[in-house]
Amino acid sequence: MSNFQKIRSHLGLSQAGLARALGMSQPNIYKYEKGQDVPPGVARKLIELAAKRGVSLTYDDIYQVKNA
Template sequence: MSIIKTIRSRLAMTQQELADEVGCTQGNIANYERGQTIPPEMAAKVIAASARRGLRLTYDHIYGGATLPVECLGAEGAHA
């Protein structure tokens, strides 16, 4: 599973919801999940969106294979 798909699943978001959150299309998210390289500016947006939902990430999680943190508020965190 790709890291973007893993992050999206951990956040309990659809591809469209993540796309809306980071300012791209659902097709972009699908491409990243299929292995297209994630540009650094998009990685920064994914990191920021994840943080807003309680999942603290770094570039090492996206590019370096660091293990994702267990703590995450998921969809509920967005409404708290």
């Protein structure tokens, strides 16, 4: 499971729900969960959304790289 997918799950949102909250399409969310780079603007919106839901989230949480 990708970091992006874990964050979405922790926020209790479906792909479609997160897409609506971030002002984008569900296929974009799917691509981020499958490994496409998350643009900084999207990361910022995700951090703001998490804060509104009482979840502390940082850029490091979003861009965390798996150990090889």
